Amino acid sequence: MNFIKLLNDIKLRRKLSLTFITVAVVPLLISGIFLTSKLREIMIADTFKQATDNVERVRKRTEEVIKVPLDISYQLSNDNRMKSVASRSYESYIEVIQTYRQYSDIRDYIRLYKEVKGIRLYTPNPTMLNNWEFMQPDEQIEQEEWFKTALGKKGLVGWGLVEDERDQTEYLSLVRKINLNEPGQESVLVINVNTALLNSILSQESFATMIVDDHNNIVATNRPVLYGKNLSEVHSEDRVLTQSDGSFDVDLDGERSKVVISSLIPESSWNGLRIISTFKVSDIVRDANEVIRLATLVIIGCLIIAVMLVHASASLITSRMLRLSKHMSRVGTGSGFWDTYLDLDGKDEIGQLSRQFNALVQRISQLMLEVEESNRQKRLLEQKQNEIKFKMLASQINPHFLFNTLESIRMEAHLRGEEDLAEAVWQLSSLIRNSLEVGNGKIRLSEELNMVRCYLELQKFRYEDRLQYKLEIAQGTENMELPPLMIQPLVENSIIHGLDHKEEGATLIIIRTELGEEGEVYVKIQDNGAGIPTWKTEELQRQLKKQEPEEAQGRIGLRNVHDRLRLTYGTASGLSIESNEGEGTTITFCIPRGNENDVYSNDC
Known part of the structure; x- marks a missing residue:
């Protein structure tokens, strides 16, 4: 440089x-x-x-x-x-x-x-x-x-x-x-x-x-x-x-x-x-030296002539460039702006540049007339932008009002001795706060599991003893980074389709991480719920392979998680579903080694 x-x-x-x-x-x-x-x-x-x-x-x-x-x-x-x-x-x-x-x-x-x-x-x-x-x-x-x-x-x-x-x-x-x-x-x-x-x-x-x-x-x-x-x-x-x-x-x-x-x-x-x-x-080498000396004299003579020709050509080019530079300076200072016209003959790049310069001056003179109208529109646009800023500030106040209200309800339940209700309100507040703070980047596995734990605690408040869960996290995987809201939709799917459709008995949800031989991490969400029939499992696999499926309204479904995994880590990192009717369902996905990159070259 x-x-x-x-x-x-x-x-x-x-x-x-x-x-x-x-x-x-x-x-x-x-x-x-x-x-x-x-x-x-x-x-x-x-x-x-x-x-x-x-x-x-x-x-x-x-x-x-x-x-x-x-x-x-x-x-x-x-x-x-x-x-x-x-x-x-x-x-x-x-x-x-x-x-x-x-x-x-x-x-x-x-x-x-x-x-x-x-x-x-x-x-x-x-x-x-x-x-x-x-x-x-x-x-x-x-x-x-x-x-x-x-x-x-x-x-x-x-x-x-x-x-x-x-x-x-x-x-x-x-x-x-x-x-x-x-x-x-x-x-x-x-x-x-x-x-x-x-x-x-x-x-x-x-x-x-x-x-x-x-x-x-x-x-x-x-x-x-x-x-x-x-x-x-x-x-x-x-x-x-x-x-x-x-x-x-x-x-x-x-x-x-x-x-x-x-x-x-x-x-x-x-x-x-x-x-x-x-x-x-x-x-x-005496004879060779004579030839070399003669060739050197000829080369020096040719170089002198070439230098003179180069100097003459350079002078011709620079003189025309200086004329162009002077006219540009006049435009820059604003003196004689409207009547500035450069006449350089020739069809080379400098002549073409002079013609483009003249066209530019004419275009600028036309644009000057349009500036006043654009200024008026610009002021109107600034007003609208200020309105948008105020609306954005107002939208930021609403979540704080919601969190403050939930915190008031939790404190009131705590004062009345309703510890279970206070704990549920606290879990709901944490879950909403974490969801709102999630951006487009990646989060650590430990942060994702905190949101999942809050969600499961809220569901336990609803289902009581019918819902049990267990976290089995392999050492060395807690700091692994992954896109947000990858595990919670899968856990939600286990509760909706596994627990709600199970007539009796408790449902156990196990969230397990395993470290592969080549450094990849496998995440499994396993439940012993109602399971999925074979024909429906095959239908789910077909839907996951479709390019433009219809997503369920109002929630983040399996297809959303599957697509985000494939876009982030490659085609080998999508969801894998195994289920037997009446025995439970296991959903597995893989995070390849080197997951600090946006797109991974290592296949699971």
């Missing part, structure tokens, strides 16, 4: 502007922000999927590249000619050179396979010469971690960054121990992988992609400045350094980025490689 009042206090021009902003601008902004965020999410998701696919493709192609040196290492480990060349004892350098010339398998592998950059076998044979294929390990080589690890892995393959003595360049290399023919002679085979080939594979990727070994040395990358560095120098995120597979979000150089990692562990290897691809979210 406060919001509506505040809205009504705003000028129409501002109200139209606010309406336009609320209806057009705000939804446009919300939808734009929502669609922008969705566009960013879709682009990031597509890019992430592309990066994942790229990493998988790089892993497969890298696996194809390193499979060649892996197969060569298997062939060389079973090459007896190479083992013979490496393990025999030579007498002279000439013999060594001739043997090297005769064994050309290593040179052939390098020449035939572009995946291999170099092959060398480190063997501790002092009679051999170093020809960059068969080499004697010096003390520095023997202390290298890769050399010692290869000797301890019993023929398993290892991958890592190894320096080639020829050009002092580090290559991704396969290292493997090879047992020679002589017992106790162990050699280490090193096969350099063609790094240029790996870099060419990675160069096809649009994101920063690299291959690292198990020591996080970057062995291949599409960013040349990173080659040969350790991954810890580039990324400080622990997951990038340690996680073998998966994808996650990181902050690189203070910007939100995504990382995709896939591991590659070749067959029969004690370690493997990891392919890592990273991309910044800002780089991905």
Whole structure:
């Protein structure tokens, strides 16, 4: 309500502007922000999927590249000619050179396979010469971690960054121990992988992609400045350094980025490689941001034009409304009332309102002539109303006169010792007073029973010992509310038809209330009077079902009670009559649970 009042206090021009902003601008902004965020999410998701696919493709192609040196290492480990060349004892350098010339398998592998950059076998044979294929390990080589690890892995393959003595360049290399023919002679085979080939594979990727070994040395990358560095120098995120597979979000150089990692562990290897691809979210959404900025400029331009149009339309509307308001003010002040005429063109609501205003002014001028005549009739009506008020006051005096008269009779009977007569007069006075005070609302069961008790006491004064009554009221039902004059007509019916038609013996009337399982209250009026024949009971049931029956004159009958129950509590709360001729009659009705309402939804 406060919001509506505040809205009504705003000028129409501002109200139209606010309406336009609320209806057009705000939804446009919300939808734009929502669609922008969705566009960013879709682009990031597509890019992430592309990066994942790229990493998988790089892993497969890298696996194809390193499979060649892996197969060569298997062939060389079973090459007896190479083992013979490496393990025999030579007498002279000439013999060594001739043997090297005769064994050309290593040179052939390098020449035939572009995946291999170099092959060398480190063997501790002092009679051999170093020809960059068969080499004697010096003390520095023997202390290298890769050399010692290869000797301890019993023929398993290892991958890592190894320096080639020829050009002092580090290559991704396969290292493997090879047992020679002589017992106790162990050699280490090193096969350099063609790094240029790996870099060419990675160069096809649009994101920063690299291959690292198990020591996080970057062995291949599409960013040349990173080659040969350790991954810890580039990324400080622990997951990038340690996680073998998966994808996650990181902050690189203070910007939100995504990382995709896939591991590659070749067959029969004690370690493997990891392919890592990273991309910044800002780089991905850069094109989308350009589109968004362009769309924002277009939207802002359209909004400015729309606001100008709305302002012009609002000004046109408000100017016409102000003219109408001024003419209404003239009518309100009474100046120029008779000759006030408003001329607003247009067939819209404002033009229609102006025409209705002119018609209203003409109608008022006609009504003014009728006011004087109506005033005269109004004064006459007020006189008649005052007469009605006096009559109402007089009607209120009559009951008081009756009660005062009955009280005088009761006191006179009491003074003469006629206690029974005094008691009867008192019961009659109470019964009349309660009946007159009954309104259209509901009363408590205890109040209804007080009227019934007064009525029964009056009847006992008449019938003496032929009439007995008993009240059996269940606990918790005294405060139940019900319409007035529900039980007394039923008790009256028991006396008239049960007692008067009974030839001999006393008649006992029992008024009983019972509390049902679901909170409903059952009221029973039972007598042992003359009873009702079966055919008459059926006739009574038919009369109760009729829509418009004829009610008995001068008293409130069964039909009246039955209809009031059904109208108040529903169709299930009407009267139920059980009677046997010569045995008595029982009339029952039900008050549903929750009887504080006017119409009840609970059936009895």
